[in-house]
Amino acid sequence: MAVFCNSDELHHVMDMLWRRIKDDPGMSGKLVEAKLIVQFRYRDPEGTLTIDCSDGNEMKIIVGPTRLKPVIEMSMKADIAHEFWLGKVNVPMAIISGKIVSRGPTPKALALLPVIRPAYTLYPQVLQDAGKKSA
Amino acid sequence: MLPFTFYSPTKIVFGEDTAYGVGDILKELGGSRPFVVSDANLVAAGVLRAVLESLKEAGLGDPVIFDQVPPDSDLDCVRSASALARQHGCDCIVAVGGGSVIDTGKAANISLVLDGDIRDFEGMHAVPRALAPLVVLPTTAGTGSEVSAVAMVKNKDEHTKLAFGSYYLFPSVAVLDPKLLMSLPPKLTAATGMDALTHAIECFCATTTNPASDALCLESMRMIFQDLCRATMHGDDLDARSSTLIASTMAGIAFTNGGVGIVHALAHTVGARYDTHHGVTNAIFLPYGMIFNMAACAHRFAFAFRSLCAALRAAPEPVGHWFAGASQHDSQAAEQLIEAVRQLHRACRLPTRLRDIGVPALSQDEISELAVVASTDSAIMFNVREASVEDLEYILKGAW
Ligand SMILES: NC(=O)c1ccc[n+]([C@@H]2O[C@H](COP(=O)([O-])OP(=O)(O)OC[C@H]3O[C@@H](n4cnc5c(N)ncnc54)[C@H](O)[C@@H]3O)[C@@H](O)[C@H]2O)c1
Ligand SMILES: [Fe+2]
Numbered sequence: 366m367a368v369f370c371n372s373d374e375l376h377h378v379m380d381m382l383w384r385r386i387k388d389d390p391g392m393s394g395k396l397v398e399a400k401l402i403v404q405f406r407y408r409d410p411e412g413t414l415t416i417d418c419s420d421g422n423e424m425k426i427i428v429g430p431t432r433l434k435p436v437i438e439m440s441m442k443a444d445i446a447h448e449f450w451l452g453k454v455n456v457p458m459a460i461i462s463g464k465i466v467s468r469g470p471t472p473k474a475l476a477l478l479p480v481i482r483p484a485y486t487l488y489p490q491v492l493q494d495a496g497k498k499s500a
Numbered sequence: 501m502l503p504f505t506f507y508s509p510t511k512i513v514f515g516e517d518t519a520y521g522v523g524d525i526l527k528e529l530g531g532s533r534p535f536v537v538s539d540a541n542l543v544a545a546g547v548l549r550a551v552l553e554s555l556k557e558a559g560l561g562d563p564v565i566f567d568q569v570p571p572d573s574d575l576d577c578v579r580s581a582s583a584l585a586r587q588h589g590c591d592c593i594v595a596v597g598g599g600s601v602i603d604t605g606k607a608a609n610i611s612l613v614l615d616g617d618i619r620d621f622e623g624m625h626a627v628p629r630a631l632a633p634l635v636v637l638p639t640t641a642g643t644g645s646e647v648s649a650v651a652m653v654k655n656k657d658e659h660t661k662l663a664f665g666s667y668y669l670f671p672s673v674a675v676l677d678p679k680l681l682m683s684l685p686p687k688l689t690a691a692t693g694m695d696a697l698t699h700a701i702e703c704f705c706a707t708t709t710n711p712a713s714d715a716l717c718l719e720s721m722r723m724i725f726q727d728l729c730r731a732t733m734h735g736d737d738l739d740a741r742s743s744t745l746i747a748s749t750m751a752g753i754a755f756t757n758g759g760v761g762i763v764h765a766l767a768h769t770v771g772a773r774y775d776t777h778h779g780v781t782n783a784i785f786l787p788y789g790m791i792f793n794m795a796a797c798a799h800r801f802a803f804a805f806r807s808l809c810a811a812l813r814a815a816p817e818p819v820g821h822w823f824a825g826a827s828q829h830d831s832q833a834a835e836q837l838i839e840a841v842r843q844l845h846r847a848c849r850l851p852t853r854l855r856d857i858g859v860p861a862l863s864q865d866e867i868s869e870l871a872v873v874a875s876t877d878s879a880i881m882f883n884v885r886e887a888s889v890e891d892l893e894y895i896l897k898g899a900w
Contacts, residue, residue: 462505468626
């Protein structure tokens, strides 16, 4: 069974998580410096989340469809995103095998993985606050 | 054990004169209007003769030929190639050449079949559906592109290498005809062989490797250590040519499923900036990358060295001497492997420093800039040890 019941729940959890990442200057500072627009596209259930740092100043979190053209697009099942934030996904392996599909200069986004690693510890709390079990 | 996926759908046909079978292979694949991709050197050296004869005999004569691939494919070249193929209504591709030609063939296939600019498909698995049949005939024994799901294309304006990775980029058939390599000059033979060796060594230690890739890496290392010198010094030795060609294909299958690492990240970066040959650049960085990775995978290097000793101890000199015996201590055996790499490098008379291949003296700012680019290269994500920008700067300085 899929972790997220529907798109609203998925969007709610991812939005809450990214807001906490934004509130953490250690993470958001470095993400903003990279000036990227990264879009996550989820399926089962469907969802879209866009992180826009293009102005090098502020991180904008856009939930749902947007006209903004991302520099990098990462598509995956919502369950994979959930496992990722629990720190359980070997990202290079998921990319080789196609579990994560990326469009654009992927390595630029991957270089930011160490930056967002501290968010793994935020995620269980986010799930709890959103009324979900973390497993 | 970690879960893994191993996928290698390319049919491999090996043998002397197999290039004469290309016409039939294309017909079996349903092709009727072939687009032949190659480069001017290869045309001048007569390397295409067998392929063109075979197309004619199979009734696929008058193919459209694109022979303008430069060393290291680039976006402009890919766009010109696919425009020509479209203009002539081609429905299948034959790539005869080194990695640059094969990667051009793969990337041109994307824009031949799909609408949109080639850059729209940059990334991993961003190609949404099957492309036209692609038959490749490698004329170097190095890149493994004949069996890989990747095409590396240079962006000249930004001095970077773009990676296109997709299961749809696997060639349909790889025809390995060692006779096509007879005209490959010694320096390029050695350099491309070192590229293959780098694939095998980097994959063997990558975070993403798997037991099937490991087996291919080990056998590939054995064949390259055993025969690369001979293929370099005696270009007409068909046994040595065959062995190194098969080894590079095996390493290609391995890294496609297991990844590469820091050496490739640095070689892509320096190659895109200073137009250095991929194989020579890898060869220069290989010992430095191995030393850096020792902290994380000495046991893997040691394992490889011990297996190589068992297989090559009795090999003719100088190879037998390099593998006369392995230390029982992992760190020492790992160093022995690095030393064997250096010996092979020297025996093949390849340059050992970046300054010897046209890389100018670099300022601290230039070194930092290169290190930042290398830190975001697609190859580095598989590396066994996480490398900081400072680590990459240190290696760049040492290798210069
Ligand atoms: N797609 C992949 O999986 C993959 C893997 C590794 C490297 N690469 C790419 O491959 C490229 C390098 O390819 P390469 O090392 O095969 O060299 P290459 O294709 O650039 O060729 C180098 C030179 O050798 C000449 N040459 C090739 N075969 C010859 C022959 N039989 N006789 C005489 N001359 C010959 C060519 O004309 C060219 O001038 C790089 O762009 C690299 O990024 C791709
Ligand atoms: Fe390579």
